[in-house]
Amino acid sequence: MVPGHEIIGIVNKIGSKVGRYKIGDKVGVGCFADSCRKCEACLKGLEQYCFEGPNLTYNALEKDGKTPTQGGYSEKIVVDENYVLSIPNNIPSDQAAPLLCAGITMYSPLMHWNAGPGKKVGIMGLGGLGHIGIKIADALGAEVTVLSHSLRKQEDGKRLGADNFYATSDPQTFKKLKRSFDLIINTISIEIDWDRYLNLLALDGTMVLVGVPEKKSPLGFAALGGGRRSIAGSSIGGIRETQEMLNFCSKHNISSDIECIPIQQVNEAYQRVVNSDVRYRFVIDNKSISN
Numbered sequence: 001m002v003p004g005h006e007i008i009g010i011v012n013k014i015g016s017k018v019g020r021y022k023i024g025d026k027v028g029v030g031c032f033a034d035s036c037r038k039c040e041a042c043l044k045g046l047e048q049y050c051f052e053g054p055n056l057t058y059n060a061l062e063k064d065g066k067t068p069t070q071g072g073y074s075e076k077i078v079v080d081e082n083y084v085l086s087i088p089n090n091i092p093s094d095q096a097a098p099l100l101c102a103g104i105t106m107y108s109p110l111m112h113w114n115a116g117p118g119k120k121v122g123i124m125g126l127g128g129l130g131h132i133g134i135k136i137a138d139a140l141g142a143e144v145t146v147l148s149h150s151l152r153k154q155e156d157g158k159r160l161g162a163d164n165f166y167a168t169s170d171p172q173t174f175k176k177l178k179r180s181f182d183l184i185i186n187t188i189s190i191e192i193d194w195d196r197y198l199n200l201l202a203l204d205g206t207m208v209l210v211g212v213p214e215k216k217s218p219l220g221f222a223a224l225g226g227g228r229r230s231i232a233g234s235s236i237g238g239i240r241e242t243q244e245m246l247n248f249c250s251k252h253n254i255s256s257d258i259e260c261i262p263i264q265q266v267n268e269a270y271q272r273v274v275n276s277d278v279r280y281r282f283v284i285d286n287k288s289i290s291n
């Protein structure tokens, strides 16, 4: 869990060069606020994979190597316009903020592995990442199936756009869905029975990991080799793709389901996140910082 990453606000000062933004524009800064700009990843617009490590917006250091970044806990932030995103007007700021993290985390692999009409996509886990993944995969035209521990969130899953919903606590699920999915996006960070889940992939199917598992996992080869399947990883997205995602969400009226809180409630909210008791992201109203 990496809280306080992204921040959305209004431009209130611009630098000396005439740029793409003007005072009063609604803009956002995602998970990183800078990168080296010279490595192969940066030159390809994949700044999230910067070889020197992008300068994360929260709990990292600025380019000077000593000033800490405070992300969503800041009242203001100074950022080069190349790392600033335009927030479409039809997405309320609080509902747009998690798109800059959860939204792009799901959008990027869905696009890279060609989710769309005729494709069967499984989303493992219905939390902050999963709920946006369902919306985006559905808008892309894929058949979306949620794989959740229980059927507790089934109604929510359908409301968000899922075509099917299965409980992974039911062993029948794994028999029924064997060789089903072209793509599974795994958003859960707990240990799983890899062979069991990989067998849900169709021939040439791919499972993409976007959650951050706490420990390394020993992998068996049987399920991978038994269907030319792949396991891959993906991490947020570059600036260009993040803007593309925001425009896509604007067009399809997609935003994050959130609970907006004053910063004074942040400890309570943290506990609720630990207890998986949030639907589906907390957002801090920064106006409350000066209260």
Ligand SMILES: [Zn+2]
Pocket (backbone or CB within 6 Å): 035, 036, 037, 038, 039, 040, 041, 042, 043, 047, 049, 050, 051, 052, 053
């Ligand atoms: Zn770089």
